[in-house]
Amino acid sequence: MAPSVNYSDSELLALLKDSDSHALKLIYEGYWKRLYLAAFWIIQDVHQSEDIVQEVLLQLWIRKNDGSDQLTQILAVYRSPLQSTFLHFFI
Known part of the structure; x- marks a missing residue:
């Protein structure tokens, strides 16, 4: 994969x-901050x-x-692990 190309979520x-690890890196670079802010908003740590962002991307x-057909749909589904991980840490 050429690193200078902009790819759509699809x-x-x-x-x-296709198990392209560079695609995971690009997804990380594009989504980590949003995921991190969502997690931080919930747990303030x-x-x-x-750790939660790493787990979401690992999953x-x-x-x-x-x-699933859309990356945004998959990431929306993984907001629930943010909540369950929060509960795991604090309950």
Whole structure:
């Protein structure tokens, strides 16, 4: 994959499904801040928020062949692990 090319979410997801680790890196670079801010807003802890983002992206890699068509839909689904991880840490 050429690093200078801008990929749509659909293209990144297709590359991810082909086990292209560079696609995961591009997804990380494009989404980590939004995921981190969502986690931090919930738990107000820098290190745990970073851990949650890593877990969400790991699950995206693990579940890359689950049949979803849009990266944004997959990331929306992974907002629920933010909440369950929050509960895991504090309950």
